[in-house]
Amino acid sequence: AQSVTQPDIHITVSEGASLELRCNYSYGATPYLFWYVQSPGQGLQLLLKYFSGDTLVQGIKGFEAEFKRSQSSFNLRKPSVHWSDAAEYFCAVGARGTYKYIFGTGTRLKVLA
């Protein structure tokens, strides 16, 4: 079955600390992978995406993610977190020829001043 797992429901980090949010997927086809961020009461903003090629992708707001096929993972990282990064982060998977994304349940990030 196709699925996306975000094992951490909540993560708390101090401002300036590094961040890694985990995402594992189960998908039959070669996946397209996405990270979105959602602030309270808002829609989803695309942070970054992976279709093919270089497995380390850069996104907006200083985020990056690494695709590891052997581990079926696409973890999101940021070297130094800012208070404005507090939000909910969703990993999603799609594929060529499909039109619907499958989302994880999200990780809520809290940033301590």
Next chain:
Amino acid sequence: DTGVSQNPRHKITKRGQNVTFRCDPISEHNRLYWYRQTLGQGPEFLTYFQNEAQLEKSRLLSDRFSAERPKGSFSTLEIQRTEQGDSAMYLCASSPARTQETQYFGPGTRLLVL
């Protein structure tokens, strides 16, 4: 590029009433999607249009739900005889018809059924 817009942003209704939401996609995007997001969950796919054709409906979309995209531009999602379980955020997204497509989401319509 004005982004995907959705109206209304919030809707409170009583059980049994009908509600309609509107989505205006990014102008050059011919694919449009509806998702539903309940509290503490990620978005779940509801339905998908390419131009005016509705190409798939999820099993989540009961017969009380209907979506249209009459001219291949904006779309409406109607829920008839609302139930408390319909309370959720309804998200619309659009994308261009390319192989490596990325879906861009609107701000959502939050529905509360009392």
